[in-house]
Amino acid sequence: MKTFKAYLKKEIIESVRQYKYLIILIGVILFAIVDPVILKLLPEILKNKIPGDLSSLIQIDRKAAVQNYIKDLSQISLLIVTLTLMSTLSDEISSQKLIFPYSKGCNLSAVVISKILHHSAILSIFVISGFAINYYYATTLFNKNVITFDKILISSLLMSLYFVFIVTLLIFFSSILKRGIIAAISVLVVHVVSAILMNVDSISKFIPYNLILTANSFNTDDIFTTVLSVVLYCIILSILTVKMINKSELI
Amino acid sequence: MVDKLSTSEFITLILPLIIVQLGLVIFSIYRLSKDKVKYFPKWLWLLIILFGEILGCLIFLTIGRERE
Amino acid sequence: MIKVTNLTKKYGIHEVLKGISFKVEKGTIYGLLGRNGAGKTTTMNILTGLIDYDDGEIYIDGKILKRNNRKTLNNIGYLPESPAFYSYLTAYEYLYFIGEISGIPYQKVKMQVEELLEIVKLKDHAKKKIQEYSRGMKQKLGLAVALFNNPEIIFLDEPTSALDPESRHDILNLILDMKKNGKTIFLSTHILSDAERVCDYIGILDNGIIIFSGELRELKQKYIQPIYDITFETFPQNIKEKFNNIEWIDDIKINNDKVSIYVNDIERAKKNIINEISKLKVPVISFQIRENNLEDIFIRMVKQNENI
Numbered sequence: 001m002k003t004f005k006a007y008l009k010k011e012i013i014e015s016v017r018q019y020k021y022l023i024i025l026i027g028v029i030l031f032a033i034v035d036p037v038i039l040k041l042l043p044e045i046l047k048n049k050i051p052g053d054l055s056s057l058i059q060i061d062r063k064a065a066v067q068n069y070i071k072d073l074s075q076i077s078l079l080i081v082t083l084t085l086m087s088t089l090s091d092e093i094s095s096q097k098l099i100f101p102y103s104k105g106c107n108l109s110a111v112v113i114s115k116i117l118h119h120s121a122i123l124s125i126f127v128i129s130g131f132a133i134n135y136y137y138a139t140t141l142f143n144k145n146v147i148t149f150d151k152i153l154i155s156s157l158l159m160s161l162y163f164v165f166i167v168t169l170l171i172f173f174s175s176i177l178k179r180g181i182i183a184a185i186s187v188l189v190v191h192v193v194s195a196i197l198m199n200v201d202s203i204s205k206f207i208p209y210n211l212i213l214t215a216n217s218f219n220t221d222d223i224f225t226t227v228l229s230v231v232l233y234c235i236i237l238s239i240l241t242v243k244m245i246n247k248s249e250l251i
Numbered sequence: 252m253v254d255k256l257s258t259s260e261f262i263t264l265i266l267p268l269i270i271v272q273l274g275l276v277i278f279s280i281y282r283l284s285k286d287k288v289k290y291f292p293k294w295l296w297l298l299i300i301l302f303g304e305i306l307g308c309l310i311f312l313t314i315g316r317e318r319e
Numbered sequence: 320m321i322k323v324t325n326l327t328k329k330y331g332i333h334e335v336l337k338g339i340s341f342k343v344e345k346g347t348i349y350g351l352l353g354r355n356g357a358g359k360t361t362t363m364n365i366l367t368g369l370i371d372y373d374d375g376e377i378y379i380d381g382k383i384l385k386r387n388n389r390k391t392l393n394n395i396g397y398l399p400e401s402p403a404f405y406s407y408l409t410a411y412e413y414l415y416f417i418g419e420i421s422g423i424p425y426q427k428v429k430m431q432v433e434e435l436l437e438i439v440k441l442k443d444h445a446k447k448k449i450q451e452y453s454r455g456m457k458q459k460l461g462l463a464v465a466l467f468n469n470p471e472i473i474f475l476d477e478p479t480s481a482l483d484p485e486s487r488h489d490i491l492n493l494i495l496d497m498k499k500n501g502k503t504i505f506l507s508t509h510i511l512s513d514a515e516r517v518c519d520y521i522g523i524l525d526n527g528i529i530i531f532s533g534e535l536r537e538l539k540q541k542y543i544q545p546i547y548d549i550t551f552e553t554f555p556q557n558i559k560e561k562f563n564n565i566e567w568i569d570d571i572k573i574n575n576d577k578v579s580i581y582v583n584d585i586e587r588a589k590k591n592i593i594n595e596i597s598k599l600k601v602p603v604i605s606f607q608i609r610e611n612n613l614e615d616i617f618i619r620m621v622k623q624n625e626n627i
Contacts, residue, residue: 006419010405017407023312026271030305033268076306083313096403100464103367103397104421140264249370 003110027080031072032134061145065138087180124160131156155215287317326375350518359507402461406450455486
């Protein structure tokens with residue numbers, strides 16, 4: 001517990017001083033504003049270039065504004081988050097930063113748990129705020145195809161869970177791979193592969209990527225299995241990471 | 252809300268974007284002047300920050316700076 | 320305080336430590352000497368519980384250090400060769416962070432931080448971020464961290480290498496101060512003059528085996544052939560013939576007016592050399608015993624080890 005508290009504080013100071021909060025905040029929230037605005041401007045921009053009625057080609061409404069945001073979250077924001085947090089554990093091990101704390105009685109499991117919980121909490125807060133801002137812009141700029149706030153809220157929770165899964169996976173890879181960039185690439189590979197695997201109907205319910213598709217469709221009737229499996233994956237990954245770090249040599 | 256917004260309303264809406272954009276560029280240039288950089292020379296990072304706008308700044312802040 | 324018997328460590332098929340044994344007494348400074356890659360850091364990391372070992376027995380402060388049981392050793396302090404900190408923290412913040420981890424009450428942490436910063440003379444810089452520190456300052460901060468919570472045994476891995484002369488001097492004095500406070504210190508180094516200055520006991524590690532372990536004084540007596548440097552007012556032409564048949568003299572080297580006499584039996588030499596010189600009936604300007612320094616001994620021993 002004492003290690004957990006000390007490391008939680010340390011993570012907060014680190015994230016402030018290395019601008020991690022700033023980068024992730026902008027990386028997550030930027031598109032919440034940009035997407036509705038661009039969608040609004042699109043007809044003006046394309047007016048002279050494409051003849052005829054644009055609305056028959058592109059869907060321009062509230063729903064589209066939110067869906068665009070979800071798309072960007074699962075692509076660019078995900079990339080930014082992964083790159084920002086990629087060295088969070090591997091750097092501690094490979095640059096021997098854990099030796100001093102370890103020789104003074106630090107509990108390595110608590111180090112891992114504090115990192116996972118801290119990053120998960122921060123990402124969830126940012127993602128949910130992102131959706132709230134996006135919702136505000138979408139309702140201000142568009143009035144067609146109304147989506148209620150509770151649906152947005154559920155979508156935001158599903159996206160947060162997906163980000164929590166990504167962070168847990170990243171920290172897990174970070175504990176077995178020496179270099180952060182390789183951990184980041186592995187995470188992105190898993191992300192892409194799981195998107196492809198969604199085409200296999202029989203297993204699609206158990207694939208984390210289903211969270212994104214469900215969030216995007218606003219049809220959450222059948223989400224329970226997916227949520228449960230992702231939570232389970234996160235727990236298993238955390239346990240594995242704890243096991244790995246207690247086994248790995250710190251030098 | 253209606254489909255047609257007045258110009259001033261629209262500017263109010265995109266004001267946060269402009270502030271974030273400007274603030275981030277200024278902040279990135281300030282860090283660029285102080286920190287050691289990786290991968291590219293400083294002048295190239297400056298171009299990335301100025302023309303890459305928000306994304307350029309984020310890339311610079313994420314991978315462009317030497318942490319130690 | 321520390322007792323190691325037959326310690327073995329393998330990396331794959333490469334045997335880094337081939338069954339080393341030594342003992343460190345309470346309240347002394349033990350210096351592990353060896354060339355780069357001799358296995359000093361490996362030994363250090365095993366003794367501090369950071370890495371596992373393959374065979375042998377280790378007792379630290381009477382307690383056995385088991386294999387496959389990487390448990391934190393709370394009564395030791397460890398300063399690695401290049402200490403790594405969270406360099407965006409200030410020295411204050413880092414020490415408080417360490418204090419929080421070790422679970423001591425806040426008031427006590429506060430007292431200790433102040434005291435340690437005083438000892439290592441970093442108080443004026445304690446509010447700076449560690450990334451702005453020089454190599455020497457980082458080493459001092461590392462020492463402060465190692466001393467945190469008042470450990471009985473302190474392990475120092477190459478504490479003075481890569482430091483400028485002034486910081487080196489400071490660190491060596493700090494090590495001597497620590498000994499005065501009753502600490503047991505185990506250090507590794509390849510700077511032999513430093514070891515000579517601070518160590519009471521010496522172990523020489525070469526190619527994974529300990530080729531000597533014992534008191535520095537004993538080592539010097541055992542392995543050196545003391546040399547007498549004598550300067551005469553007028554050069555005694557007959558010195559070679561006269562001294563050649565004295566059995567405790569090994570060799571005589573002549574360098575201008577200076578004569579170096581290499582002796583093989585120091586005890587007999589001490590008793591008789593003045594007498595023999597006076598027989599020459601030449602005025603003496605200076606007379607001095609030159610001991611081989613640790614560096615000479617080290618090189619000789621390592622060479623011997625290679626020949627075996």
